[in-house]
Amino acid sequence: MSRRRIQREFMSVVAMKKENAQAAAGASAGTIAVSAPAPPVSRARALVQAMQREVLPPVMGAALFILLWALVSATTELPSPLKTWQSALQVFSDPFYQKGPNDQGIGWNILRSLARVGMGFGAAALVGIPLGFLLGYVGFLNRMFTPIISVLRPVSPLAWLPIGLYVFKQAQPAAIWVIFISSLWPMVLNTAAGVTQVPHDYLNVARVLKLSPWKLFSRILLPAVLPYVLTGVRLSIGVAWLVIVAAEMLTGGVGLGFWIWDEWNNLNVEHIIIAIFVVGFVGLALEQAILLMARRFRYER
Amino acid sequence: MERFVQIENVNMVFETRSGRYVALKDVNLNVRRGEFVSLIGHSGCGKSTLLNLVAGLLAPTHGVLLAAGREIAGPGPERAVVFQNHSLLPWLTSFGNVYLAVERVFGMSESRAQLRRRAEEALALVGLSAAAGKFPHEISGGMKQRVGIARALSMQPMVLLLDEPLGALDALTRANLQEELMRIVAASGTTTLMVTHDVDEAVLLSDRVAMMTNGPGATIGDVLDVKLSRPRRRLELANDPAYNRYRTTVLKFLYDRRQAAA
Ligand SMILES: Nc1ncnc2c1ncn2[C@@H]1O[C@H](COP(=O)(O)OP(=O)(O)OP(=O)(O)O)[C@@H](O)[C@H]1O
Ligand SMILES: [Mg+2]
Numbered sequence: 365m366s367r368r369r370i371q372r373e374f375m376s377v378v379a380m381k382k383e384n385a386q387a388a389a390g391a392s393a394g395t396i397a398v399s400a401p402a403p404p405v406s407r408a409r410a411l412v413q414a415m416q417r418e419v420l421p422p423v424m425g426a427a428l429f430i431l432l433w434a435l436v437s438a439t440t441e442l443p444s445p446l447k448t449w450q451s452a453l454q455v456f457s458d459p460f461y462q463k464g465p466n467d468q469g470i471g472w473n474i475l476r477s478l479a480r481v482g483m484g485f486g487a488a489a490l491v492g493i494p495l496g497f498l499l500g501y502v503g504f505l506n507r508m509f510t511p512i513i514s515v516l517r518p519v520s521p522l523a524w525l526p527i528g529l530y531v532f533k534q535a536q537p538a539a540i541w542v543i544f545i546s547s548l549w550p551m552v553l554n555t556a557a558g559v560t561q562v563p564h565d566y567l568n569v570a571r572v573l574k575l576s577p578w579k580l581f582s583r584i585l586l587p588a589v590l591p592y593v594l595t596g597v598r599l600s601i602g603v604a605w606l607v608i609v610a611a612e613m614l615t616g617g618v619g620l621g622f623w624i625w626d627e628w629n630n631l632n633v634e635h636i637i638i639a640i641f642v643v644g645f646v647g648l649a650l651e652q653a654i655l656l657m658a659r660r661f662r663y664e665r
Numbered sequence: 666m667e668r669f670v671q672i673e674n675v676n677m678v679f680e681t682r683s684g685r686y687v688a689l690k691d692v693n694l695n696v697r698r699g700e701f702v703s704l705i706g707h708s709g710c711g712k713s714t715l716l717n718l719v720a721g722l723l724a725p726t727h728g729v730l731l732a733a734g735r736e737i738a739g740p741g742p743e744r745a746v747v748f749q750n751h752s753l754l755p756w757l758t759s760f761g762n763v764y765l766a767v768e769r770v771f772g773m774s775e776s777r778a779q780l781r782r783r784a785e786e787a788l789a790l791v792g793l794s795a796a797a798g799k800f801p802h803e804i805s806g807g808m809k810q811r812v813g814i815a816r817a818l819s820m821q822p823m824v825l826l827l828d829e830p831l832g833a834l835d836a837l838t839r840a841n842l843q844e845e846l847m848r849i850v851a852a853s854g855t856t857t858l859m860v861t862h863d864v865d866e867a868v869l870l871s872d873r874v875a876m877m878t879n880g881p882g883a884t885i886g887d888v889l890d891v892k893l894s895r896p897r898r899r900l901e902l903a904n905d906p907a908y909n910r911y912r913t914t915v916l917k918f919l920y921d922r923r924q925a926a927a
Binding site for chain 2: 571579584663
């Protein structure tokens with residue numbers, strides 16, 4: 365949003381500059397500019413102000429962060445920002461190499477982590493969104509399940525890992541199971557909350573029309589609740605991505621979490637720091653993608 | 666006298682957090698087939714409540730309501746409602762909003778082309794053919810109200826229930842829509858019950874005006890027979906002594922009860 369604002373302000377400044385140039389040209393040709401625009405100085409100042417407000421703070425924040433990091437690394441064994449950067453260039457120069465099951469490029473690690481999150485999250489969406497609709501619409505079911513959900517929701521998803529290992533007897537499905545559990549609750553709860561907040565007016569329309577259950581769902585409930593569902597989806601993906609690192613540390617296989625653990629065993633701290641940033645940026649990208657999608661499905665009241 | 670809509674000894678009590686609130690007490694009203702009846706009263710007296718009872722959206726605490734001789738047990742498309750706040754679905758276009766209703770009522774017996782034609786005709790009736798593809802947030806308040814009216818009319822209801830359908834509109838749009846409404850209702854002969862708090866509107870449009878007392882325990886204080894010939898024209902009526910007598914009667918009724926409303 366802030367980025368958009370910068371863009372907008374920048375554009376308007378550019379547009380004003382153009383207009384100004386035209387006005388100047390007009391004046392020199394002997395015509396009179398009808399609307400007298402403000403002097404160009406204030407526009408340049410507006411651009412500077414926009415930069416100061418929107419660009420400067422994050423840049424300063426990043427600079428301060430790197431500075432602190434450099435200071436700490438100078439006095440401890442922590443790798444310096446420069447050393448980490450050089451190492452990162454190396455890591456990303458060949459992201460898709462494959463040297464055996466436990467030594468693969470960063471690209472594979474990212475993709476495998478994403479695949480696990482995708483599967484666990486997808487299964488959770490298939491279960492959680494319909495369940496959320498049911499709980500939101502049928503008060504009895506809501507009262508039936510709310511106590512159980514309230515008890516299970518605060519449990520760290522990793523606590524479910526042993527259960528997964530015990531049931532599936534394999535690490536892979538167990539990791540996906542953990543993702544499933546961790547992304548289930550936000551989708552169930554947000555969808556259910558969305559259903560209970562469908563305006564009465566819309567439901568009254570449905571009642572007067574005596575819509576069939578399918579029409580009620582497809583024409584009224586689904587479009588009204590979709591924004592809430594997408595909020596649930598966004599939170600779920602966030603949690604899933606948060607949990608995948610820990611789950612992979614425990615279960616092994618190719619993936620970012622395992623990569624971090626492996627590099628810890630190799631005492632390659634640069635790679636661990638790189639992994640931290642990679643996890644952060646991928647998580648940010650996931651969230652932004654969902655936000656973009658949510659904007660498409662928002663309706664104006 | 667044929668009684669098409671019957672409201673008999675209806676009481677409506679709301680259970681609120683601060684206790685029981687008796688909104689309506691001993692309400693009796695009959696509406697003939699093809700008749701246009703207005704409900705008028707001060708804000709909060711229970712006009713919407715009474716209309717929603719006829720719609721079947723609310724169930725009376727006591728008493729009984731009938732439509733065409735059958736007890737009103739719940740809402741249904743044969744009693745179409747134009748809601749006080751238009752209640753269009755924001756994710757459907759004007760056409761989509763009307764089509765949803767048309768499809769529900771005639772979908773079983775007619776082809777898709779026929780359904781589309783019905784929806785288009787309903788929009789044309791309120792002069793909104795050009796806005797068919799627009800979403801509710803893209804059209805003005807008056808247009809939204811008209812889409813709501815088109816939606817209700819498209820269902821060819823037995824009874825048309827209007828809850829301040831022209832409320833919150835500027836005087837000019839309001840006057841235009843009042844005339845359209847008179848024309849449409851006269852052409853279709855639909856039995857109509859309309860809530861309003863506009864005295865001119867009530868007298869101009871109605872065969873009878875039911876005047877409600879203030880709550881709690883509101884009821885119909887008096888019913889005014891408006892014996893003006895149709896078609897009625899606003900301009901001609903402005904100097905009509907009968908029209909002005911009716912207006913004064915309603916105004917006096919409301920004026921006498923203004924204290925409690927304040
Ligand atoms: N669901 C409800 N629960 C509790 N009280 C209610 C409920 N609906 C209406 N009331 C009360 O009943 C009374 C009548 O409400 P109603 O909406 O019918 O008034 P109205 O005549 O339509 O007013 P307005 O002209 O402002 O629309 C009000 O005092 C209101 O607070
Ligand atoms: Mg009302």
